[in-house]
Amino acid sequence: MRIALYNLTTTTKIGGVESFVWDLARELAQRGHAVDILGGVGNRRETAPGVRVLTFPFISRRFWQAFPLLRRAYAEAKLLERLTMAVAALPTLVREKYQIIHLQKPYDLAPALLARRLSGARVILGCHGEDFYRGDTWLARRVDAAVSCSRFNAQTIAGRYGFMPEVVFNGIDTSLFRPQPPDPTLRERLGVSSTVPLLLFVGRLQPWKGVETAIRALCHIDQAILVIAGDGEDRPRLAAIARELGVSERVRFLGSVPRQHLPALYATVDLLLATSYASETFGIGPVEAQACGLPVVATRFGGFPEVVAEGQTGLLVPPRDPAALAAAVNSLLSDPARRAALAAAAPAWAAQFAWPAVVDRIEAVYRAVLQTN
Template sequence: MRIALYNLTTTTKIGGVESFVWDLARELVKRGHAVDILGGVGTRRETTGARVFTFPFISRRFWQALPPLRRAYAEAKLLERLTMAIAALPTLVRGNYQIIHLQKPYDLLPALLARRLSGAKVILGCHGEDFYRGDRWLARHVDAAVSCSRFNAQTIAGRYGFTPEVVFNGIDTSLFRPQPPDPTRRTRWGLPTDRPLLLFVGRLQPWKGVETAIRALSYIPHTHLIIAGDGEDRERLATIATELGLHERVTFLGSVPRQQLPDLYAAVDILVATSYASETFGIGPVEAQACGLPVVASRFGGFPEVVADGHTGLLVPPRDPPALAEAINTLLRDPDRRAAMAAAAPAWAAQFAWPAVVDRIEAVYRAVVGETVRAR
């Protein structure tokens, strides 16, 4: 099957959706599909076996600098995507694709135009709430939709009137798996060796709720918080830690390459996931659990689908530092329970392994092109 994975930021930034596209491309190529990745001009490249095409675009920052669009975030992103579409449309039309798989509704217009001109089927991938005026009408014309979680599928159903097939996001369990013990691991990372370690992994944006984790430290004695990630909120978070007198108990590692994350997961005691908005899945908690790390997460968005409350971790109310601290203290005081969660976590996370995810995605592809799903 000839498949186009179309998403501007795949080749320009690092994030959950972008990693999903690269990983999906790799897994589809393994199964014999011819896959092209179409993205914006950028420097990100990964070895997948797929062909990569990049196209110029006018950044959303340009559009947001215009007074009428200064607060129009969705419209600025839409214009950014449409400027790439002008250059990408000939490739979409002439690529002889059977499937054009989008990751954002901002790309509906060029994909549907390509379908009209080439006969390709359009799959809308749903990862968030990227809605804008006119998207309801366009979405009605896709051939199918897939979603990263039941939470997100319900959101899409409320907006568009149809429910996507839930396929989840995938993880590479050959990479994310329990690591052998290594007494030098914390020293190599430059981390404290004499106390429990908490870990946050993700972009540093306000809605990720890292402030909640920092404030929770006030209620968790003799414990250190490791923050792996970077973003616009880093300076503010560092200031909060200093104002609370907790700066010596918080370490900012900056961005950590994905290949190094399993070793980092093995160096700590608990992963904290504290989002309170825009969190439709939760790839960090899934990767951590695949590595045998218990998770304490906010009961929000897709987190209740990826963390088995009481079995592989605990769920707490979002934006509630005392509640987060109480759950963490509960696990730190009970090493046997924490060990049981760690032991159960990899088997739970296996449902998100790429083979299972691609099985579900392939079934959708084959249904829309009228092919029979082959038994595997």
């Protein structure tokens, strides 16, 4: 098949959707498909073997948000950003005669559907969140198929668009994310002894990721160090909260950590904390951690209950509840045998998210739409 994976931020940012596109492209290419990634001009220089990367200029959403009427119109600013890239990308979408144009955001529906009319390609809408805007419902109902990263997200999409997407969980590379020995140098670099519990958060530092809850929970957890792997706009506020609570010495900001270095982190810490309370439709961090044999304490929100087997590979707690988070963490830190049992069960549970199974399901969707007239 000749496949276009079309998503502006794949080539400009790092995140769950972006990693999904790179990994999917690599896996499809390994199966003999001709795969192009179409994204925006940016600083990200990642490559995938056998995959062609095409980039196009665009006008950033920040430009549009400088206009008073768009200052708080987040969805509309993102839509305009995407449409400016589409002006440059549309000739390629048509000329290359793709069989499949796979989108990751509904902001790209209009150019993809126009390319379908001009080239005969089939359009697949990938659903990862709630990126809705005025007019998207009319466009979305004209795609050839849709896939969603979780049942939680599929229900949200069904409520908006009136159809149920095929649920295809995001995938992980189990050759990278697998159990391995702890990194003996990590505790040295952090300046902590082997007896101090290490709690880990991995992700972008946005308010809705709930890292504030994890910091506040430290007040109820003896000695533990919270290691934060990620960066973002919320970092200064989080650092200020830690200082106000008197726990700043127990919070370590590592900044952005390359994905290939995450398995060593997962192998060395005691628990992963996943604390989101909004916009979390899947949860790639908890899946990667479990594949490495690390138990998870996550909020009972969004896609987390689908990717964490409660009582078998981790625990679920109410969102934005530091006391509940601390109680769950303390229960596991005080019971090494139970924590070891969760860790032992985690890799087998996470195996269902391995890329071969995910790509099998995506290929089935592609084949099905190509067989329809």
